[in-house]
Amino acid sequence: MLSLFKTAWGVFLRAFEKRVTVSYPEERPYLAPRFRGRIILSRDPDGGERCVACYLCAAACPVDCIALDAAETEDGRRYPSFFRINFSRCIFCGYCEEACPTYAIQLTPDFEMSEYARQSLVYEKEDLLISGTGKYPDYNFYRVAGLAIKGKDKGEAENETPPVDIRGLMP
Amino acid sequence: MQGIIASVLTIAFVLIALLTSSAALIWAERSLLALWQDRYGPNRVGPLGLFQPVADMIKIFTKDDWVPPFADRPVFVLAPAIIVITVLTAFAVMPFAPGVLVADMDIGVLFFLAMSSLSIYSVVLAGWSSNSKYALLGGLRGAAQMLSYEIFMGLSIMGVVLLAGSFNLNDIVEAQRNMWFFIPSSGLFIFFPAGLAETHRLPFDLPEAENELVAGYHTEYSGLKFGMFYIGEYLGVTLIASMITTLFLGGWLGPVLPPAVWFILKTGAVIVVFILLRASLPRPRFDQLMGFGWKAMLPLALINLLVTGGIILALTDAPVFPGGGNAEPL
Amino acid sequence: MPKIYVDGKECEAAEGQNLLEACLGLGFDLPYFCWHPAMRSVGACRQCAVKEFKDENDARGRIVMACMTPVTEGARISIDDPEARAFRAGVIEWLMASHPHDCPVCDEGGECHLQDMTVMAGHVYRRHRFGKRTYRNQDLGPFVNHEMNRCIQCYRCVRFYCDYAGGRDLSVFASRDSVYFGRSEDGTLESEFSGNLVEVCPTGVFTDKTLKKHYTRKWDLQAAPSICVHCGLGCNTTPGERYGRLRRIRNRYNGSVNGYFLCDRGRFGYEFVNGDKRIRRPVLRERPGEEEQIDAGEAIRRASLMLGDGKRVMAIGSPRASLESNFALRELAGPENFFSGLPDNEHKLLRLVLDILKGGPARSPSLSEVGRADAVLILGEDVTNTAPVEALMLRQAARKRPVEKAVSRKIPEWDASAIKTAIQNEKEPFHVAAPFATKLDEAAKAVYHAPPEDIARLGNAIAHELDRDAPSPEGLEGRIAQLAKDIAEDLKDAKSPIIVSGVSLSEAVVKAAANVAWALEAIGKKAALSYIVPECNSTGLALMGGKSLDDALKAAAHGGFDTLVILENDLFTRAGKEEVEVFFECFENIIAIDHTATRTTSAAGLVFPAAAFAEGTGTLVNSEGRAQRFFKVFDPEGDIAEGWRWLGRIMEESGAGTAWSNIDEVLESMASEVPELQEAIDAAPSAGLRMAGQKVARAPQRFSGRTAIHAGRSVIEPRPPEDPDSPLSFSMEGFQPKGLGKEPPPELIPQFWSPGWNSPQAVIRFQDGTNGGLRGNDPGVRLINPAEAMPGYFREVPGPFRPRKGEWLVIPVYHIFGSEELNALSPPVAGLIPRPYIGLNPEDAVKLEAPPGEEVALKAGGLHLKLPARHMPGLPEGVAALPVLPGVERLRLPQWGVVARPKESAA
Structure with a gap:
């Protein structure tokens, strides 16, 4: 019985504590760069699309809200011919970003994306692709990967030796 | 003629004051709860969110007032009105200040008890007419809970009646000029929980326990009818708080300030305690609630009555029964 | 059965296995690269190291390569031993030192044996500080993509391509750590089996170029068990679909049919399903040149008007349509008005083949039996081009006896390189008689190029040599007589001889092949007689009965027919243009049911869109006589439906019965109408089967994007399509086959996958022992079984071929x-x-x-x-x-x- 009064007294004392509510939108909270908000697709430092349509983000997505289809340019670069995120399903878990081997898909500190119609929450590639590099300014997948594309031949990637001469006779 | 006009004016004044205060309570309760939970509460509509009740009212007025096709329509419509009517009627005997009351009845206390008992019908009928299992369960709980606590409520007031020697609330207030009755009579500690149960406020809101029963007896209600239950609840809280003030806290008595202000201050303080309890206490199980009533409250109420009577007998020579307690039998 | 102890656990291994095969068969995870169940061990990659102990007191043990160590009674090994683990982790670290950082753009990713084995062996971080070796790639043609940087030098590709499939243009170049696998110069791979490199290669050096054009990961492909429709062998396939398009074909192991390999025709011929000539909605052509798309209900109504009310209907079936569709057509028109749609000669030859196989004691062999034959006689068929996978099997048969000889010299059968060295150029009795040079000639001991008549004469001469009762050709050249004698001797010596022929030449050749097989039976040999048929359901159509196209042309010319219904058949590929045009003139209405626009569909007044193999469910009968079910892989857009479904609806509309609600009902009515096809119902479990209360999922567990695929059109997610015809669901929801006993009947396994085994190698988790059948019997039921009794030989032997002057x-x-x-x-x-x-x-x-x-x-x-x-x-x-x-x-x-x-x- 006494505990009830103690509880009530304790709760009453909370009246003199500082309030924790942040009065959004007048007051804006600090969002860390790694905040998991609206998803974007970034470009590499040369301006090419970073996404190589490897489907890993789609596979990692626990709510299966990412769909894409791979295509290839004349240069030998693979890219998504369409890339769709259904934000009405997205739970902003960030697994897609973790899965992405090219830093293409990134979550940004933006959560203000309410819509009146659910259909408007379906983002296509043109809504997702930005013109910058996002959080990773220097990374360029094709400079690391052993695949040759136009402008980067075999053996020209980082840490690669020139192509083997298979007709050479030297031991 | 003048008497009639005065009465009508009083009635109008009381009605307006009560309805306004219950609207204000919507804001006050949310603000206080927020305060105790380190939040802001309503702060968007008007300064300090004061117009929140207005916004709520507009919302409730413009909502689709839907009667489920499976409900018993006449009863379903009637039920929410009953609670408002009975509670408002109970206020008729409430002395807000010297002379400011609607009906100065000698059976004031009994009238209050009668009216607050009638409000059970509202809950039961709402639960029954909704024709839905959650509503029915809520209605049943409400009936059992309110009937039980009615008894202890009545018994707890008897000490006060003994002390004052009258059922007239004016007389009861006047009798507290020397000492507020919560000191000699511990009835307050029985009346208060009984009042909580009577108005089914947290922690005794089992008839509408949202975790188990969706919204209890008013599950199927919407729009204005729901609003009536809502207002009825706040009116009930005000009624019980006013009763506590009148019976135990000296009513409008007080120094310096005008009597009406004293009444309002005391009532307000009791309401704040109501809200504080809501903010802090968890809801008991239904069997615990009933057990508490019959196993703790009933013996306490009886003991309180006995002890009060005994003290009065010991301390005064005055005849216990005016008109000759030691009179010869007929 | 020798007992072995693996990490202290007592297990039973099979005789003649090596330790790797035993461990994998017992369900242990042991990484490997160069071993392949079809090509066995060479011990090149050193990845399958385990520790072997002398006896129970030996605590030190020694590291051995599991794939090069025979199973012996009481062998004690440890896979889990820390030293063995460290050894394996070290090996994979070396293999990965030059592996390029390109899994995201590698088509093997997600079904890569190298990925699986890296995870299994526990290698995570590249410590090698020096540069990566790189190579230039080659253009290997339209089927196979080359990316040499990914190579781990396991030699599987050349072992398959050269040793197994007899290819000559893929080889190993350079030396030491820069070994290169490719051609001497850029160019299309010449082998008909080059597509198998995609599955044989444990990493992404050889990948599917057709898939690359519309790339999708394995985990995103919706698949269903299917049957190849490009020849009469009925190889089992796994087509994969994504976004309504067929993305690729993979081999589906069937121990009795195609085993591990497909031909390039079967693997890369699938793209007709995505073609722009597809018919997707019913088409009405009231006047020539005017055509409009109409809705399905309207089309059915119009068709029923054309068929009902005493109209005389002629129906033409098809060897490329399922049994069910042909049967539905036969029901629609009545058996007397059902025509096979095959020209007279082919029709008669197919009937003759059936009569031979059902009336004589020689059994039609399954493809795996072909691979186990120890003497081969090919009569008049270019097998590589008419039934490619049978040619691949025959190449294995060509090694059968030399391998046996090597095994008798105590070389284990799995020791592939030792066997190869022991065999050298030794050839088994393998004889080819064909009208021109064929690719299998190189495997043959004797080759005979001659016109059809002379091939038939050779066959009869062999039969006569084997059994004097058999007819003897008159006036045989001495050289040919000697050849016949030699071949007869070889066949007599064999334990399981096989005669291969086909319907591409003449009746005399077919009969000669039967005479040889029967002569072998007459002298007490179990002979297999394999007739190659041209199309995926040629045998099924022959079993269904009906008359030939020529009969149809004649009957139509007599008049009296109002409506012609043609099922999945382009008559212009069966008969001359003028003949067909005259034939079409005989009818008031022509209804065509087909999946692709042909000259026949453009002559029809009403066209129904039929399902291609990946869009419908049905049963096909292969040249062995094996009925096999193929299942709908995806729900196609438009009004596309199986032929039998359209025909059922039309019959219902015209009041001739109620439409079948699912394929089981079609099969039931077929069983009662055509008793020869009764057992086709057992080709796969019925639609009511449930695994743990669920349907089997077509899509893998990891299938992605299902809340986004349709969101472009509407954010409200549609319910997945229903499949009334099979116990398979169009979703990843449902029972997921995992191997090692946690699987549905093998007819219903959409893709081979097992935890930790994402590559095609996962099939080992579903097999009954190394190279055994699928657990729970290989899919398919044989509808053709040989007779006990010996029929009389075919007596007429053609005279020798005489060239004509000017002809x-x-x-x-x-x-x-x-x-x-x-x-x-x-x-x-x-x-x-x-x-x-x-x-x-x-x-x-x-x-x-x-x-x-x-x-x-x-x-x-x-x-x-x-x-x-x-x-x-x-x-x-x-x-x-x-x-x-x-x-x-x-x-x-x-x-x-x-x-x-x-x-x-x-x-």
Whole structure:
């Protein structure tokens, strides 16, 4: 019985504590760069699309809200011919970003994306692709990967030796 | 003629004051709860969110007032009105200040008890007419809970009646000029929980326990009818708080300030305690609630009555029964 | 069964296995690269190291390669031993030192044996500080993509390509740590089995180029068990679909049929399903040239008007349509009005083949039995081009006896390189008699190139040598008689001889093959008799009965028919253009049901869109007589439905019965109407089967994007399509086969996958022992079984071939790419279809003054063709060859014709 009064007294004392509510939108909270908000697709430092349509983000997505289809340019670069995120399903878990081997898909500190119609929450590639590099300014997948594309031949990637001469006779 | 006009004016004044205060309570309760939970509460509509009740009212007025096709329509419509009517009627005997009351009845206390008992019908009928299992369960709980606590409520007031020697609330207030009755009579500690149960406020809101029963007896209600239950609840809280003030806290008595202000201050303080309890206490199980009533409250109420009577007998020579307690039998 | 102890656990292994096979068969995870169940061990990669202990007291043990260590009674090994683990982790670290950082753009990713093994061996971080070795790639043609940087030098590709499939143009170059696998120069891979490199390669060096064009990961492909429709062998396949398009075909292991490999026609011919010539909605053509798409209900109503009310209906079935569709058509028109749609000669030959297989004691072998034969006689069939996977199996048969000899010298059968060294160039009794040089000639001990008559005579001579009761050809040349004697001796010596023939030449050849097989049976040998049939359901159609196309033409000319219904058949590929046009004139209405627009569908007044193999469910009967079910892989857009479904609805509308609600009902009514096909119902479990209360999921567990795929059109997610015809669901929801016993009946396994095994190697988790059948019996039921009794030999033996002056016997030539109608519609295959030609004996060509490429004219069967000449080695004098290719008008071959220089024939 006494505990009830103690509880009530304790709760009453909370009246003199500082309030924790942040009065959004007048007051804006600090969002860390790694905040998991609206998803974007970034470009590499040369301006090419970073996404190589490897489907890993789609596979990692626990709510299966990412769909894409791979295509290839004349240069030998693979890219998504369409890339769709259904934000009405997205739970902003960030697994897609973790899965992405090219830093293409990134979550940004933006959560203000309410819509009146659910259909408007379906983002296509043109809504997702930005013109910058996002959080990773220097990374360029094709400079690391052993695949040759136009402008980067075999053996020209980082840490690669020139192509083997298979007709050479030297031991 | 003048008497009639005065009465009508009083009635109008009381009605307006009560309805306004219950609207204000919507804001006050949310603000206080927020305060105790380190939040802001309503702060968007008007300064300090004061117009929140207005916004709520507009919302409730413009909502689709839907009667489920499976409900018993006449009863379903009637039920929410009953609670408002009975509670408002109970206020008729409430002395807000010297002379400011609607009906100065000698059976004031009994009238209050009668009216607050009638409000059970509202809950039961709402639960029954909704024709839905959650509503029915809520209605049943409400009936059992309110009937039980009615008894202890009545018994707890008897000490006060003994002390004052009258059922007239004016007389009861006047009798507290020397000492507020919560000191000699511990009835307050029985009346208060009984009042909580009577108005089914947290922690005794089992008839509408949202975790188990969706919204209890008013599950199927919407729009204005729901609003009536809502207002009825706040009116009930005000009624019980006013009763506590009148019976135990000296009513409008007080120094310096005008009597009406004293009444309002005391009532307000009791309401704040109501809200504080809501903010802090968890809801008991239904069997615990009933057990508490019959196993703790009933013996306490009886003991309180006995002890009060005994003290009065010991301390005064005055005849216990005016008109000759030691009179010869007929 | 020797007992072995693996990490202290007592297990039973099979006799003659090596430790790796035993461990994998017992369900242990042991990484490996160079071992392949079909090609066995060479011990090249050192990845399968385990520790072997002398006895229970030996605590030190020694590291051995599991794939090179035979299973011995009481062997004690440890996979989990820390030293063995460290050894394996070290090996994979070396293998990965130069592996490029490109899994995201590698088509093998997600089904990569190297990925699986890296995870299994526990290698995570590249410590090698030096540069990565790189290579330049080659263009290997339209099927296979080359990316040498990913190579881990396991040698599987050349072992498959050269040793197993007999290819010559893929090899190993360079030395030490820069070994290179490729061709001597860029160019299309010549082998018909090059596509298997994609599955054989444990990493992404060889990947599917057709898949690369519309790439999708394995985990995103919705798949269902299917059957290849590009020849009569009925290889089991796994087509994969994404976003309504067929993305690729993978092999589906069936221990009794195709085993681990497919041919390139079957693997890359699928793209006709995505073709722009597909029919997707019913088409109404009220007047020629005017066509409109109408909705399904309207089309059915119109069809019922054309069929009902005492109208006389003629129905033409198809060897490329399922049993169910053909049966539904037969129901619609009545058995007496049902025609097979095959020209007379082919129709009769197929019936003859059936009579031989059902009336005689020689059994039609399954493909795996073909691979186990120890003496082979091919009579008149270019197997590599008409039934490619059978040719691959025959190549294995060619090694059978030499391998046995090596095994008898105590070399374990799995020790592939030792066996290869022991065999050298030894050949088994493998004899080819064909009208021209074929690819299998190189495997043969004796080759005989002759016209059809002489091939039949050789066959009869062999039969006569085996059993004197068999008819003997008169006036046999001494050389041929000697050859017949030698072949007969070889066949007599064999334990399981096989005679391979087919319906591409003549009746006499088919009968001669039967005589040889029966003669072997007569002397107490169990002989297998394999007849190659041209299309995926040729055998099923023959079992269904009906009359030939020529009978139909005759019957129509007599008049009295109102409506013609043609099911999935382009009559212009069966008979001459004029014949067919005259035939069509005989009918008031023509209804065609087909999946692709052909000349026949454009002549029809009402066209229904049929399902291609990946869009519907049905049963096909292969040349062995095995009925196998293929399942709908995806729900196609438009009104596409199976032929039997359309026909059922039309019959219901015209009041001729109620439509079948699912395939089980069709099969039931078929069982009661056509008793020969009764057992087809057992080709797969019925639609009511549930695994743990669920349907089997078509899509893998990891299938992605299902809340986004349709969101472009509407954010409200549609309910997945229902499948009334099978216990398979169109979703990843449902029972997921995991192998090691946690799997549905093998007919229903959409893709082979097991935890930790994402590559095609996962099949080991579903097999009953190394190279065994699938657990719970290989899919399919045999509808043809040999008779006990010995029938009389075919007595008529043709006389020897006599070249005619100024006339040539024109015989058909089949090409793997193009000779079958559907694969020719697949763009990657289309580029490899040969240009039409007229094949001539080089000497004849010289006489005609027709150097290669020079245009010559052929006049035969009322047809004039002008095509470039081609010199065909081996083609006998007086014989000309006409390829069966799109764009070459159909002739009933073989027949006599005149070949001449164009100006002479013009005159």
